[in-house]
Amino acid sequence: MHKVFLVIQREYLARVKKKSFLVATLLTPLIFPAIMAIFVWIAVEEKENQSLRVIEVVDETGLFFMESSNQYAFSTSVKNLEEAKALVNKGERYGALYIPKMELSAPEGIQFYGLENPSTALVGYLEVSLKRKIEDQKLYTKGIDPKVLKEIRTEVTVQALTLGDAGEEKVTDATVNYALGFLSGILIYLFIFIYGNQIMQGVIEEKSTRIVEILVSSLRPFQLMMGKIVGIGAVGLTQFLIWVLLVGTLSSLVMGVLGMQMPQQQAMEMANPELMAATPDTGELGAILQVIDGIDFVSLVAAFVFYFLGGYLLYGALFAAVGAAVDSPSDAQQFMLPITIPLLIGYMGLFVFVLQDPSSSTSFWLSIIPLTSPIAMMGRISYGVPFWELALSMGLLVLGFFGTTWLAAKIYRIGILMHGTKPSYKTIWKWVKSTN
Amino acid sequence: MLEIRQLNKNYGSHRALTDLDLVVPEAEIFGLLGPNGAGKTTLIRIINQIIEQDSGEVILDGQQLSGEAIRKIGYLPEERGLYKKMGVWDQLIYFSRIKGLNAAEAKLRVNYWLEKFEISSWKNKKIEDLSKGMAQKIQFIATVIHSPRVLILDEPFSGFDPVNAAILKNEILELKQGGTTILLSTHRMESVELLCDQVAMIHKSKKILDGSIREIKSRFRPMEIRASLQHLNQELPPTWKIEASEDGKVDLLIPLNGQSPNQLLHELMAFGEVISFQERFPSMEEIFIQQVNASAHA
Numbered sequence: 001m002h003k004v005f006l007v008i009q010r011e012y013l014a015r016v017k018k019k020s021f022l023v024a025t026l027l028t029p030l031i032f033p034a035i036m037a038i039f040v041w042i043a044v045e046e047k048e049n050q051s052l053r054v055i056e057v058v059d060e061t062g063l064f065f066m067e068s069s070n071q072y073a074f075s076t077s078v079k080n081l082e083e084a085k086a087l088v089n090k091g092e093r094y095g096a097l098y099i100p101k102m103e104l105s106a107p108e109g110i111q112f113y114g115l116e117n118p119s120t121a122l123v124g125y126l127e128v129s130l131k132r133k134i135e136d137q138k139l140y141t142k143g144i145d146p147k148v149l150k151e152i153r154t155e156v157t158v159q160a161l162t163l164g165d166a167g168e169e170k171v172t173d174a175t176v177n178y179a180l181g182f183l184s185g186i187l188i189y190l191f192i193f194i195y196g197n198q199i200m201q202g203v204i205e206e207k208s209t210r211i212v213e214i215l216v217s218s219l220r221p222f223q224l225m226m227g228k229i230v231g232i233g234a235v236g237l238t239q240f241l242i243w244v245l246l247v248g249t250l251s252s253l254v255m256g257v258l259g260m261q262m263p264q265q266q267a268m269e270m271a272n273p274e275l276m277a278a279t280p281d282t283g284e285l286g287a288i289l290q291v292i293d294g295i296d297f298v299s300l301v302a303a304f305v306f307y308f309l310g311g312y313l314l315y316g317a318l319f320a321a322v323g324a325a326v327d328s329p330s331d332a333q334q335f336m337l338p339i340t341i342p343l344l345i346g347y348m349g350l351f352v353f354v355l356q357d358p359s360s361s362t363s364f365w366l367s368i369i370p371l372t373s374p375i376a377m378m379g380r381i382s383y384g385v386p387f388w389e390l391a392l393s394m395g396l397l398v399l400g401f402f403g404t405t406w407l408a409a410k411i412y413r414i415g416i417l418m419h420g421t422k423p424s425y426k427t428i429w430k431w432v433k434s435t436n
Numbered sequence: 437m438l439e440i441r442q443l444n445k446n447y448g449s450h451r452a453l454t455d456l457d458l459v460v461p462e463a464e465i466f467g468l469l470g471p472n473g474a475g476k477t478t479l480i481r482i483i484n485q486i487i488e489q490d491s492g493e494v495i496l497d498g499q500q501l502s503g504e505a506i507r508k509i510g511y512l513p514e515e516r517g518l519y520k521k522m523g524v525w526d527q528l529i530y531f532s533r534i535k536g537l538n539a540a541e542a543k544l545r546v547n548y549w550l551e552k553f554e555i556s557s558w559k560n561k562k563i564e565d566l567s568k569g570m571a572q573k574i575q576f577i578a579t580v581i582h583s584p585r586v587l588i589l590d591e592p593f594s595g596f597d598p599v600n601a602a603i604l605k606n607e608i609l610e611l612k613q614g615g616t617t618i619l620l621s622t623h624r625m626e627s628v629e630l631l632c633d634q635v636a637m638i639h640k641s642k643k644i645l646d647g648s649i650r651e652i653k654s655r656f657r658p659m660e661i662r663a664s665l666q667h668l669n670q671e672l673p674p675t676w677k678i679e680a681s682e683d684g685k686v687d688l689l690i691p692l693n694g695q696s697p698n699q700l701l702h703e704l705m706a707f708g709e710v711i712s713f714q715e716r717f718p719s720m721e722e723i724f725i726q727q728v729n730a731s732a733h734a
Contacts (some may be wrong), residue, residue, distance in 0.1 A: 003533075005533055005536075006530065006533050010526075010530050012524075013521070013526075014521065014522055018521075182666055188576055204520070205517075205520070208517065209515070209516070209518065209519075210513040210514075210515050210516070210517050210518055211518065211519065213481070213484070213486055213511065213513050214511060214513065214531065214534075214579075215534060215577070216486050217484040217486055217509065217511060218504050218506055218534050218535055218536070219534070417481070417486065417487065417565020
């Protein structure tokens with residue numbers, strides 16, 4: 001048994017001692033926020049530097065008055081479409097909006113001309129404004145005063161709360177849950193791929209150098225395989241824990257700074273009620289902080305570590321089997337499909353189904369089946385998952401891990417001693433079935 | 437003493453070893469010969485307990501080979517390799533611990549061998565930074581670090597330059613003197629004749645020949661005589677092959693054709709003055725090729 005420990009120790013130290021490990025571990029938690037910060041900064045810069053785009057409106061109905069925003073201004077200096085097009089061609093206008101004579105009951109033929117493709121944001125903006133105008137117009141013809149109409153319009157936001165068993169209420173937020181599910185799902189996906197590949201490379205190295213023949217005379221192939229998987233998994237776990245510590249420290253620093261500012265702002269808002277209406281942002285931020293406060297991070301991290309390790313172990317064994325079956329990393333490609341496909345299904349499923357509707361039946365199955373559950377369940381967990389589903393999913397993941405390990409051990413045991421000929425799926429199946 | 441009794445191994449319908457018997461005597465170098473695919477690697481893997489035999493026994497010092505016995509065996513595979521990114525010291529410690537040495541003993545022995553080869557300064561170097569010859573020295577140390585009673589060397593000289601090959605040869609002989617039993621698998625016959633006390637030849641899963649080198653060579657009686665003559669006084673028979681001729685001295689290779697050497701000597705004396713007369717022993721290589729061909733036709 002102590003020899004397995006030696007293998008684990010070697011696999012662990014050989015990787016942790018590398019400079020690249022240190023760099024990746026320390027920089028990654030800084031790189032992600034840095035990239036986000038750069039994006040936000042660029043977006044803000046762009047918004048500020050963007051010149052106002054003037055759009056010529058040719059309105060043959062005479063019913064539409066387009067309100068300018070801080071991005072788009074609307075002018076009505078010419079009377080027909082041809083002149084408007086000429087203005088666009090000369091570069092004096094960003095684009096021309098053409099509204100032909102039409103029945104309001106069936107608005108058709110509205111066109112936008114521009115030198116470049118209009119962004120979906122602009123088209124959407126135009127569609128929403130025109131729709132609103134047409135609706136207003138219809139209400140007006142039905143005898144509703146525009147002033148009354150303005151009074152009727154109301155802005156509403158829904159605050160979501162979840163009820164605990166003891167009746168306690170927690171503020172939740174779909175966006176925050178989405179972000180958490182998204183992040184942890186992607187992390188597990190990446191982790192399985194990155195560390196799974198390390199297992200595969202390690203097995204191929206030992207096989208091609210025949211180190212495995214020296215080792216296998218002293219340890220059982222299964223011990224060697226598990227030693228490698230566990231050792232590399234420990235590296236990943238170490239990396240993750242360092243990240244949690246780093247991110248935890250960083251974010252509590254950031255929260256500390258924000259928390260210090262908050263009372264000042266609240267005081268200002270109280271002193272000046274108009275300011276409160278003018279700066280709804282602080283309210284939003286406060287709400288998000290409240291939501292983040294309401295998340296049970298301990299159980300979230302615990303679940304993450306479980307699925308992180310479970311998924312890694314389940315796929316790790318398969319990666320080891322692929323490494324054992326081939327002579328070089330370039331040959332591994334053909335056997336990667338059974339690993340890549342379910343991982344991709346889990347990954348795509350996370351975005352297409354789970355994050356959209358965490359309690360749909362597709363989401364349920366994706367988070368129960370062991371091959372996809374490590375990724376899919378992480379997308380659901382921050383929304384709250386019934387205990388029995390979690391227990392079933394975790395139980396099946398453990399069973400799945402035993403299953404793939406059993407399968408992989410059979411392939412590994414024979415594969416590591418085979419050289420020269422490239423095996424096919426058929427030969428690998430023979431290895432699985434053979435008893436000695 | 438390592439004994440192999442009635443060993444059989446099949447891979448599906450392919451026979452890798454058939455009823456193989458071998459006795460490798462204590463403290464001798466035993467050559468395992470045979471063309472590629474003959475079953476040598478299978479035999480070595482079974483002795484190393486990497487794979488299991490279908491039937492038969494491997495007996496080391498009177499006991500069936502068990503998991504514990506692996507400590508007594510050192511194995512140098514034909515294709516060499518170490519962990520490229522790992523340092524010399526860490527690597528040697530790792531292999532000695534895997535072979536069952538405790539930490540303190542491992543340190544002591546690694547130091548001993550590094551000093552013996554005068555390479556203590558490489559301790560912290562990674563294998564990828566060493567030359568091929570240097571790496572092979574490390575590999576050899578890794579093979580013998582736990583002082584195995586039985587050493588299995590698969591093509592030990594392949595890839596060695598002459599200087600390092602000589603060092604390796606001396607190390608092997610030294611280990612033999614120290615009582616290590618050595619099984620040397622090769623198809624390089626020069627090294628067999630230089631090093632081995634006994635050999636066995638395997639072909640198509642079966643042993644086709646074994647014994648001491650001297651015994652095998654005498655079993656394949658010389659059918660030819662190598663002789664030198666001076667002062668030739670008549671034409672030589674056309675069946676006598678002239679190998680060299682210089683300053684009136686002729687080296688000949690003469691088939692015996694059922695004659696006794698004495699009869700031939702008599703005949704020779706008539707042609708001139710005999711200055712040398714010697715049985716020509718076949719080289720191991722010739723015996724090897726002859727045996728492989730013979731069993732191919734059988």
